Amino acid sequence: MSTLGKITRRTFLVGSVAIAGGVAFGYWKYKQPIDNPLEADLDDSATALTPYVIIDQQGVSIIAPRAEMGQGVHTTLAALVAEELEVSLDAIKVLHGPASNAYFNAAVLEEGIPFAATDVSRTAEMVRGFTKVPAKFLGLQITGGSSSIPDAFYKMRTAGAAAREVLLQAASAQLNVPTSQLSANDGTILASDGRSVAYTDLAVTAANIEPPKEPVLKSRSQWKLLGKSMPRVDMVAKSTGTAEFSIDVELPDMLYASVRMNPRLGAPMTSFDASKAEAMPGVKRIFQVNNGVAAVATNTWYAFKAVNAVQCNWANASYSNDTNGLLAAVQDSLSPDHQDSQFRDDGDVEQALQSGEIIEAEYQVPYLAHAAMEPLNATAWLRDGKLDIWAGNQLPTQALKEGAAITGLDEENIRVHTTLMGGGFGRRAEMDFVIQAIHIAKEFEGTPVKTTWTREEDTSHDFYRPMAVARFKAKLANNTIDTCDLHLAAPSVAESQMGRLGVPVAGPDIMIVQAAWDQPYSIQNYRVTGYRTPKAFPVSSWRSVGGSQNGFFHESMMDEIAHAGGLDPLEMRLQLINHDVSRKVLESVAEQSNWGRALPDGHGLGLAFVLSFGVPTAQVIEVAAVDDTIKLIEAWAAVDVGVALDPRNVKAQVMGGMNFGLAAAMMGEITVKDGEVQQRNFHNYPSMRFNQAPDIEVQVLENGDQVRGIGEPGVPPAAPALGNAIFAATGKRIRELPFSKHVRFS
């Protein structure tokens, strides 16, 4: 809560009365409405009804102000508007829209508050309401935290409905009939006398009509698009090589650049010698940028070759030189002086652990790279007092700020074009690659320059998923868990990431204990303590953030306890679970996987359940073991998203999230030597391949009380489900990731 700071307290009184209302026209009634960012770009024939909808002679465009990095968000966001606006998805254009504070994301900070998603008490709801305030003041147009859909569910439907009402009024004026005799259907307003007028012909009239603040939304039973599987708006382009990623941006007389930064992350470059590189083919210029060098050439390949030929002298790292030192720091921080939080402390753990048979173990996970398929890149063009930036990025408002800081231009002279992304996973919320591209373009004023990282640079200059360590002590009594004491240590992602954005973060970092402290179990004595490792190696959000390690810790622990007591891991969980929506998810996955069935020799089933981002997710994996070689046979998952706006896309995200988690659990590991990341490319930072991927059957439930995002919740249960399956098949309990340190995968 302390992360909310002063602003929250100041706006608490006004904020509490401002929940309902039109989204584009003062959702936040207590503050001046933010200027509509689209108006500046429109000519007179067009009118921006809200920051989410544009209608002009060409047709209807919907602004989906969240970055499309594979999660299908453009389709779902567009459908929210289209549903109320009464247009079909194939009749509209979907645009990302410019960087603007008007597109702030209110839901993203909700995961950062110390109330479990299952806690619907008044205080919890009230605090959730407050978090929307700082998000707006920070102007966070962020895509992350599985927050896009919860944030948009009300806002974007309201925008569509408001636009529809305005169009009805415009048609009423144009046709001279009362709105009661008009209806909206498929991009057209129909009059009861048989006349009709297309939305596109109403745009000019509509521009002069004030939209209603609280238009009536359709009930679920009236939905035509939402709730059904929709073809994604980007699918044809992505199946024909015609989708434009930022790496595909092409501009007149463009130059191509690449960079090499100090491999000791964050440390300066002390000197460099570019004489050899400067003489190479196609090279225009080589110069220092930030803590490294940039080579600009006539082709990306020439830039790659040249930048790698520069002799650089690098300063030493500010952090421990190798993996062992970094691990020791995490282990050492598991001590009272580094305690960061203790959001759960039920019963009397200390007392309970005085007696009886104690089960205890220690777990650890490594640093991980994001390794999105599209290496980092951005294009910038500085000319005539204006700056244009093209970048697949998860935080365009920050790109705008960086552009202003580097060029000295006002923000209104800067445009950020957010393209499709070849994967993000959290990496593209960082700005380093955008900042470099702007610096480079500044050296070539007048000429657009695209800066592309090599895969080697991308792998070795990430902001990594933190290394983390867990210790637990537990005790059984009366055939169930009596006591469970979980200690979690990791560097703080919030401190590292927000520090780079210049946003101070005070108080505990809830992400250190995310998806562990808030699990829906009633255990007599149940304590979860977080410890913060002092800041050193750069870390950041990695798909599912704290859930990516804590799911593994918590659910491996549950499995260990169950087996120690001779209990069935499913039965034990069902007995302890205190959240009905979660219980049904567990029951569903048990049924799908036929849990408890007789298995062939050498096969094992592993179960894990994690509630993260408000989504209860259960997964079961079947593996077959031959000696020390493990084959993933099949997998099942069940989730509850409250409302499945697009069931097929929800399934796809769960499948993708699970595979992302499995890839890391099986073989993902970043190590450090001499201050440098040792992994450089897919040969030594491997990922799961086609032949290793199991079929995954996903069940989507809708018992939850509100709509939830699904980009991340599929990740956390994957590692523990696999580890528990390996244990079931082999009797081998692997307490560190990646599993490939102990078994082989075929």
Place this chain on the structure above:
Amino acid sequence: MKLVVNEQEYDVDVTPDMPLLWVLRDELGIKGPKFGCGIAMCGACTVHIDGRPVRACSYPASAVQGPVTTIEGLGQPDALHTLQKAWIEHQVAQCGYCQSGQIMSAAALLAANNNPSDAEIDTAMSGNLCRCGTYPKIRAAVKSAAEALRSESVPVQNESEGTA
């Protein structure tokens, strides 16, 4: 050097060691083939030379002896290849960045063998990484494209749910 790409002739002036990928992308503006790793480990850059799949990032343009086909030459949004139809039917792509390469690998497989076994599909597709984890859908799409090719008509099923 001279190149034939998607049935069009080009004359380019680059150093002989420049990989085909960078000739296609930065010299000819053909952006379907993607850069992923540069060392033939990910398959994002897969194109066909004379119908054979190659990793364009690691294939010097000067060594190309035969017509090059990229995803753009395989099919277009208004004239889809059978595989692209299957990709759309199964809604395979997530971020989509790997998919040009996936489709080109699959196209080479099916051109040589329109009834591949699971093991043959594994072998043909294991050089293509997908960090979004779309593999189960790729498998399903390859199979239905193979079936469509075998029956020569191109029946498109209405709705395909999930990963099956």
